[in-house]
Amino acid sequence: NTAARAAVRQGIDRGFEMLGIYGSFEGLMSGKVKQLAWEDVEGWGFDGGAELGTLRPIPRVEEYYAIGRALEEQRIDALIVIGGYNAYLSINQMRQETSRYPAFNIPMICIPASIDNNLPGSELSIGADSALNNAVWALDRIRESAAASRRCFVADAMGRHCGYLSLMSGIAAGAELVYLDEFPYDLQDLASDVKMMRDSFRDGRRLCLVLHNEEAGGRYDREFIASVFAQESQGMFDVRHSALGHLQQGGEPSPFDRILATRLVRAAIEELSEQFAQNRSEPLGVGLSAEGIESFPLLQMQQKVDPQVRRPLSQWWLPLIDIISVVSRDEWDIEVRPLPITDL
Ligand code: F6P
Numbered sequence: 001n002t003a004a005r006a007a008v009r010q011g012i013d014r015g016f017e018m019l020g021i022y023g024s025f026e027g028l029m030s031g032k033v034k035q036l037a038w039e040d041v042e043g044w045g046f047d048g049g050a051e052l053g054t055l056r057p058i059p060r061v062e063e064y065y066a067i068g069r070a071l072e073e074q075r076i077d078a079l080i081v082i083g084g085y086n087a088y089l090s091i092n093q094m095r096q097e098t099s100r101y102p103a104f105n106i107p108m109i110c111i112p113a114s115i116d117n118n119l120p121g122s123e124l125s126i127g128a129d130s131a132l133n134n135a136v137w138a139l140d141r142i143r144e145s146a147a148a149s150r151r152c153f154v155a156d157a158m159g160r161h162c163g164y165l166s167l168m169s170g171i172a173a174g175a176e177l178v179y180l181d182e183f184p185y186d187l188q189d190l191a192s193d194v195k196m197m198r199d200s201f202r203d204g205r206r207l208c209l210v211l212h213n214e215e216a217g218g219r220y221d222r223e224f225i226a227s228v229f230a231q232e233s234q235g236m237f238d239v240r241h242s243a244l245g246h247l248q249q250g251g252e253p254s255p256f257d258r259i260l261a262t263r264l265v266r267a268a269i270e271e272l273s274e275q276f277a278q279n280r281s282e283p284l285g286v287g288l289s290a291e292g293i294e295s296f297p298l299l300q301m302q303q304k305v306d307p308q309v310r311r312p313l314s315q316w317w318l319p320l321i322d323i324i325s326v327v328s329r330d331e332w333d334i335e336v337r338p339l340p341i342t343d344l
Helices: 002-013 024-029 061-073 085-095 128-146 164-173 187-202 222-231 255-277 298-304 318-336
Strands: 019-021 033-035 079-083 108-112 151-157 177-179 207-213 238-243 283-289 292-297
Touching: 002 079, 002 255, 019 024, 024 061, 079 085, 079 255, 085 108, 085 283, 085 298, 108 255, 128 151, 128 164, 128 207, 128 255, 151 164, 151 222, 164 177, 164 207, 164 318, 177 318, 187 207, 187 222, 207 222, 222 238, 255 283, 255 292, 283 298, 292 298
Parallel strands: 079 108, 108 283, 151 207, 151 238, 177 207
Antiparallel strands: 019 033, 283 292
């Protein structure tokens, strides 16, 4: 919503006529297209969700003709696509067919918007920060509820195969263990983790918070991990588990997300102006990098992602996994284990 509002207002400011497509490509094909005036997007910046609607399906080749016709009939000169992995894939695939569908030969700019933070060309996507805030809010409450008893709590965070939300919420909420798809684990890892947990509870620990990325580990999923821990707890602690669930998707966008959306859209509008001025029509993704806001050729997407697990090949935040073992386990040791007499 924040990105759509920013696009409408910044576009109008540039002298563009802005149209809203309701319901993604299906909406485009069925004519759900409406000119949006400045006041039409009043209030959109501060509400969660998407007034324009979202739809996940990637258009099928058989639909390309209808999409091309709709672009022409609506006299659409450029597309700003606000979306996640499927939106990026859709544009990428459509642009490979411009020789057969010349209507696709217009500037198309993708803006990264997904709580999963799994999009190429951007360190962060719109929505990931709001979802992280929600996840940490929930984990803090779980922590409070569980702190009175000797308990291990295993929580699933969203993100599909991308561990961003799990790791970051784990760090922010002080998790002791995090299981991510990016770092495969096996039964031996679970065995050594549960042993460490037993030792720690024996020494007085009251709570162990464990984060699991919803699609990590295949059959070694949240329920399996919780069962192993419960079975092997030897009476030292009890185990509960739950998925943080759809609360991660909801709520008002965080200030960071609102600002990120506005910055990304500004870059997209600049890019469109340049492409119009130079009579170009290059498909691009815009994104946040260490240098600021940058763009990359969308046709290079395949070289930047692992299509099996639908996430970038390089993820800047992965090395932070070390923080879990260093900070949490050190804290665990320092707080719980009595110092040997010789050190006193
Ligand atoms: O891709 C975004 C996402 O929130 C994932 O993190 C999650 O697994 C999925 O969507 C949930 O989908 P749905 O809302 O359709 O259950």
